[in-house]
Amino acid sequence: MTLSYFNVSFSAGKFPNSLNGQLQITPDQGVTMTSSQEDVATISKKLIQAMVADQTEQESK
Numbered sequence: 527m528t529l530s531y532f533n534v535s536f537s538a539g540k541f542p543n544s545l546n547g548q549l550q551i552t553p554d555q556g557v558t559m560t561s562s563q564e565d566v567a568t569i570s571k572k573l574i575q576a577m578v579a580d581q582t583e584q585e586s587k
Contacts, residue, residue: 529559534570549573 530552537546551557551569 527559529553529557532557532561532566534566536570536574538574545574545578 531550534549534551535547536549537544539545549570551566551573555569555573557566557569
């Protein structure tokens with residue numbers, strides 16, 4: 527059996543500055559079948575923060 531991805535749903539912030547959606551965390555991003563929920567959450571948080579930073583940068587241009 528191999529891991530294709532973990533599916534992560536998230537909701538962050540408060541209206542009108544909120545963000546929600548789903549991510550697929552893959553083995554390329556450092557998860558394995560034995561990764562804990564905390565490990566997946568940590569990786570997800572970093573990806574979400576990077577998306578927010580990228581969006582903020584694009585809006586400031």
